[in-house]
Amino acid sequence: MILIDNPYISDFLIRTIKENNFEIISTKEAKSLINDDSLNWISENDAKNIILTSPNPIIYTNSENSLTWIFNNLKEINLPNQIRLFKDKLKFRELTKDIFPNFLFRKIKIDEIQTLDIDELKLPFVIKPSLGFFSIGVHIVRNKSDWYTAQKELNYDNLKSIYPKEVMDASTFIIEEYIEGEEFAIDAYFNNDGEVVILNILHHMFSSNTDVSDRVYSTSQSIIRKYKESLEKFLNPIGKKADLKYFPLHVEVRIDKKGVIKPIEINPQRFGGWCTTGDLSWYAFKFNSYQYFIQNEKPNWDEIFKNKKDEIYSIILLNNNSGFKPSEISYFDFDLLKQDLENILVIRKLDFKKYPAFGILFTETSEGNERELKEILNSDLRKYIRE
Known part of the structure; x- marks a missing residue:
């Protein structure tokens, strides 16, 4: 069952829901974001009854905002308490x-x-x-x-x-x-047996040791092969402590030079925000993370990588670090940006007067051309801004 809320749902996730006939809860917010009566809409009351009477309800949310619906409607089951263990960073530190x-x-x-x-x-x-x-x-x-x-x-x-x-x-x-080391973001879920299934691992790049922005996240065959096994060993005891089954999550960790993994935070009931990391697995590896979670499937990584080179697939958040106020900006020149990146797979333009970013890109970079990612990571984006 899919629970949709603001601020954003991607065309890819909508298509996934439609092609698989997944149940989608007919909330006011979901209806405002998706204008398609052919989806398998289910009323809020029916959804609540199905979830409360199911021994193992499967729920995927696209947004942190969806948690409000879960907290308000599913008080009789343990799911809201499990979510709070991770959503509240203090409770998470107590848990671990x-x-x-x-x-x-x-x-x-x-x-x-x-x-x-x-x-x-x-x-x-x-x-x-x-x-x-x-x-x-x-x-x-x-x-x-x-x-x-x-x-x-x-x-x-x-x-x-x-x-x-x-x-x-x-x-x-x-x-x-402060946790030392390289930062990584992981999409995963705990399956029907309570075992962790990793769907994506992304290196979160920073421009300096004081940078906390979300500008560039990158995944590749080498990243997944290097860290998958150790991250599974790291996550499994956390899942056991919270008794997690049919539970998707977006994890942020740091890994130091000795390979020691320490958690930054775990975001429950979803993959990366704004349909980013969940969608990227399709563009990078040609499997559908949402479908794999709901249908309890695991990626066959050896098969996935059999015919691939070590291309780098990135999410680039064009956050407004230009120094310009939104009111001073006429538009963002995406055509100029296209000239500076090897292969832009997806451009999602955002209303920069409403959100603190101009857009989100999915890109493919050849091994050896990492320089383009470092340049966009360090850019103040003024080059692309028109007043």
Whole structure:
């Protein structure tokens, strides 16, 4: 069963729902996003009854916003509690503290940020909303200067969100130790036997050690072959602790030079936001992550990679780091951008006056041409902006 909500659903996910005749819950939000009466729409009341009476309900959501429906309608089953274990970063750290006993974290209210004595804390650390999304309100603090910058920005006015309170709540923050290493994002699900099935692994590239943006995520054969087995071993005990079955998730971790994996966060009941990582598995590897989850299937990676070179497939979020206010921008020149990237597979243009980004790209890059990804990673995008 599919639960759709704002802000976005891709044509690929709509086509997946249609071609497989997957049940889709007929919420007001879903109907506003999808104008197609031929889908297998099911009323909210019928959906609720089916889920509550099923021993193993299968639900995929496209958006964090969908969690509100689950919390409001499915109180009689354990799913809302399982989701909260991961959605609330404090609860997640509590859940995993015996697996990672030396990991330091603490809770702080937004009103306490202005008076907190940084000398009490071990540097470096990360401060972020306990309930957050899209890197909003996330700061890496390495010194007092970083802390003063964070203090200026972390207030209610700056953190007003387009997302509901169940998704983004700026009242409570978590301070936790900074995790060293390369960052990766993983789409996976726990199957009917409670075993983890990995559907994608992406390297999250950063332009500097203070960058927290979501500009570039890349996957490839070499990345998946290198990390799949160790990530399965890492995720399985977490699934057992929370008793997860038929449970999709989008995981963020860091892996240090010794291969030690530490979790940043786990996002429940979905893959990467804005139909990004879930769609990318089709463009990169020609299998459908949504279909695999709902039908309890595993990718045959050896078969997938049999005839592939080591191309790099990337999601590029064109976040507005230009310094221009949206009101100062006439349009973003996607035609010029096409000249700077080897092979753009998908362009999704966003309303930059409503969202903090111009669009999302899926790209294919030949092995040896990684320079183009580093250039877009470090770009302020002013080259493509027309006033």
